[in-house]
Each structure stands twice: as structure tokens, then as C-alpha cells.
Amino acid sequence: MKPFHKRAVIVGALVLTIVTGGAVTYAVVSHEEDPGCGNLLGEKPVQRILGSEHRTDMSCADLGEALRRAATGPVAGQHTLAQAQNMHDTIMVINEDIQQRRQPTIAEGLRGPITKALADYAGDSFEMLTAINPDYNHRRDSGPWREGAVVRMPVPLGDLVRVMRAASDAPSAYATLRAAQTRECADGLGALPAKVTDTEFRGPARDCAAGLGRFDAIADDLPENKRQDWQKAVLAQLADTAPKAPPASYGDDPAEHIMRTWQQGFTGADPDESAFMDDDISRLIDIWVKGRGEDPRSGRVKLLRAKAAGDASGTAGDTAAALTCTRHPHGSSCPLL
Structure with missing residues (x-):
């Protein structure tokens, strides 16, 4: 890939000229005009x-x-x-x-x-x-x-996350990508046989949690002054694009049951910042264990919820740090993402 051309990046009223091989002066960046193509x-x-x-x-x-x-x-x-x-x-x-x-x-x-x-x-x-x-x-x-x-x-994972975050300035993009990720989750959860070990039981949901944690961090990276309208638009798209017919039974199509039940749950959802996608992995787990006929109060389901929440929190933290380091790449705590 060839070196980048000389170009001007406009940040507020400040213009930074970036020249390949030359000295570069950087400022704290809080906003950028549409970068164009x-x-x-x-x-x-x-x-x-x-x-x-x-x-x-x-x-x-x-x-x-x-x-x-x-x-x-x-x-x-x-x-x-x-x-x-x-x-x-x-x-x-x-x-x-x-x-x-x-x-x-x-x-x-x-x-x-x-x-x-x-x-x-x-x-x-x-x-x-x-x-x-x-x-x-x-x-x-x-x-x-x-x-x-x-x-x-x-x-590279970091490259993927940064491009997903960049696209997600459009709420429709975030809703589309999160739904696509959840569809993959539903496929994995729905494919698990009825009789499995506790370790096998936890695997698909914990994998799902790790991926959704990265989406949580992307949502949290949106500017605060735009976040509530953005969240409202995300939830509206998820609700508007949800199939209107009742979900298939879990026995007939486990993955479709999980996915459709999840998406229909956004109808009338509260766009308030504190409630946005709150504990989404636990909601998916609840849909899944109910469909499987598991006791949601059992010890292994409670343990799964706790571990999945920890997985989501961990990847959210790593992703948030990586996005911060995109803006300030020389920090001492920048993760290798």
C-alpha cells in the first residue's frame, strides 16, 4: 500500500497538514468534517x-x-x-x-x-x-x-473494529451490523444439542457475549450530544425491520425463534441512554434457555449469565481503549487490538 498523500485535515477551525516523511503537528481532536473520499x-x-x-x-x-x-x-x-x-x-x-x-x-x-x-x-x-x-x-x-x-x-481485529465504528455514525449501519452479529449468535445457540456438558452449555453464549461487548463499546463511543437521537434511531430500525409474524417455535427453528424474539423485543423500547441495549446478552440467554426448557433460576444458568456479562464487559473495555488509542495512539496503555 503506498504512503498517504499530503492532505489537510480540518478539526474545528484548526488545519493540520500531514506530510509523508515530514514532521507532523497534532492536536487533541474532538471533531472532524466529513473526510471525503x-x-x-x-x-x-x-x-x-x-x-x-x-x-x-x-x-x-x-x-x-x-x-x-x-x-x-x-x-x-x-x-x-x-x-x-x-x-x-x-x-x-x-x-x-x-x-x-x-x-x-x-x-x-x-x-x-x-x-x-x-x-x-x-x-x-x-x-x-x-x-x-x-x-x-x-x-x-x-x-x-x-x-x-x-x-x-x-x-486484524482492530482494523475491523475501527471500520465498523466509522460506519456506525449512521444508526442504520449500527443496527444492521448488530443484527447480523446477533443472527450469528442465534445460529450458534440454536445449534447446541439438548444434552451437553456444563462447559459446552456455556460456550455459544459466552462467544456471543464477547462479540456483543465490542458493539457496546462502539455505541458508547458516539458523541454524547448526539447519542440519544442516535440510540432512538437504532432502536426504531431494529423494531421496524422485525418480522411482524410471531416467532417460529423453538422446536421448529431454534435460531429463527431466538432471532425473531430478540428483534421483536425492541418494539416500544426506551431510547434513554441508561437503558440502551442494557444487558443484551442476558436477554438473549433468557430467550434461549426458555426455548430449551431450561430452568432460568438454575445454578448453571445463573453462572452462565455472570460469566457472559464478564465476557461482554471485558471486550467492551478492550474495544473502548482501542478506539481511544485511535485518536491518541501514543498512550502507554494502548491495547494490541
Whole structure:
């Protein structure tokens, strides 16, 4: 990937000129204008992905749609190695731009298309956000690989989180990505057999909690002066896009029962900051154990709730620190995320 071009970053009334190889003066950054897409359009990975579609005068929306088309196919969640490589490079180049600017933001026109692409790779994102598949970490810099009939798309976890946070300035993007993550959770929970050990019983819910904790941190990273309206819009989208028909029975379709019950629960939800997605993993656990016919007051369910809450809190803390370090990268406590 080539070095970044000279460009101006506008922060309030202050202009910071960043020059490759030169001295850089930084200030505490609290707000940035829409960063636009000019710098991304000049990057070689973007030019390679777009090929003949590339134009230097593309709008951000057109750029985003072109990147999405290059990374996804006609069947949701199924990708060729070439498409997965395009998605890998898209995340990497957007992340590098974010880190150069020290702000986890992207142009407004990019948010929708990039969100659609991220949601199409929800299976990969789930495995990276929960850290359940070490192959993603081992291969994060070497690019996609084929595993049987499945193409895997790895990127560094921090890169993924920063791009997700940048897209999530749009509440519709956050709602879409959180629902996609929860769908992966529901699939894992619903697939657990009736008779399992206590360790096996705890596994899917704890994996789910670890991923959702990162989404909690992304929500908490939104500016306080915009957060309540943003939360209201997120909850409204989750409620409005929920299927209106009653959920299938757990016995007929466990994953669909969990997912639909979860999403329908947002109808009439309180957008107050203190209640936003409060203890979402416990709500999912309650839906799941009720469907399985487990006693929600049993010792193993109580222990699961406690451990899952701890898992969510831990990954939320790591993610919050990583986002802080995006803005202030030389802090002594910056995590290797």
C-alpha cells in the first residue's frame, strides 16, 4: 500500500497538514468534517479493486457501491477468493486512512455500502470479534483462504473494529451490523444439542457475549450530544425491520425463534441512554434457555449469565481503549487490538 498523500485535515477551525516523511503537528481532536473520499481514490488497492470503474471524480456513494460490488456476490454470505481479497483490502485501506487521520470516521456516502459489505461477511466478523477461530488471527495479514467449500476473510481485529465504528455514525449501519452479529449468535445457540456438558452449555453464549461487548463499546463511543437521537434511531430500525409474524417455535427453528424474539423485543423500547441495549446478552440467554426448557433460576444458568456479562464487559473495555488509542495512539496503555 503506498504512503498517504499530503492532505489537510480540518478539526474545528484548526488545519493540520500531514506530510509523508515530514514532521507532523497534532492536536487533541474532538471533531472532524466529513473526510471525503479523495485520499481513498488515490490509493493503489482501491484502484486495483475498481479496475476500469475507477474515476478520480467518483462520489463517495459511487465509490462505496463499487467497493461493495467487488467484494460481494449474488448469494448472501458466499464469496470467491477474489471477492474476499477485495473485502480484505477494502477494510485495510479504510482503516489505514482512519489511523492516519486519527479519527474513526468515514465519509457519509461510504457508510451504507460499506455496512452492506460488512454484513455480508458477518460470519467472518463473528469469528474475529469473538476470537473463537485462531486461524483468523494467524492469517490476518496473509489474506483470504479456502476451507473446504467456505472462503474465509481475515483482517486484524482492530482494523475491523475501527471500520465498523466509522460506519456506525449512521444508526442504520449500527443496527444492521448488530443484527447480523446477533443472527450469528442465534445460529450458534440454536445449534447446541439438548444434552451437553456444563462447559459446552456455556460456550455459544459466552462467544456471543464477547462479540456483543465490542458493539457496546462502539455505541458508547458516539458523541454524547448526539447519542440519544442516535440510540432512538437504532432502536426504531431494529423494531421496524422485525418480522411482524410471531416467532417460529423453538422446536421448529431454534435460531429463527431466538432471532425473531430478540428483534421483536425492541418494539416500544426506551431510547434513554441508561437503558440502551442494557444487558443484551442476558436477554438473549433468557430467550434461549426458555426455548430449551431450561430452568432460568438454575445454578448453571445463573453462572452462565455472570460469566457472559464478564465476557461482554471485558471486550467492551478492550474495544473502548482501542478506539481511544485511535485518536491518541501514543498512550502507554494502548491495547494490541
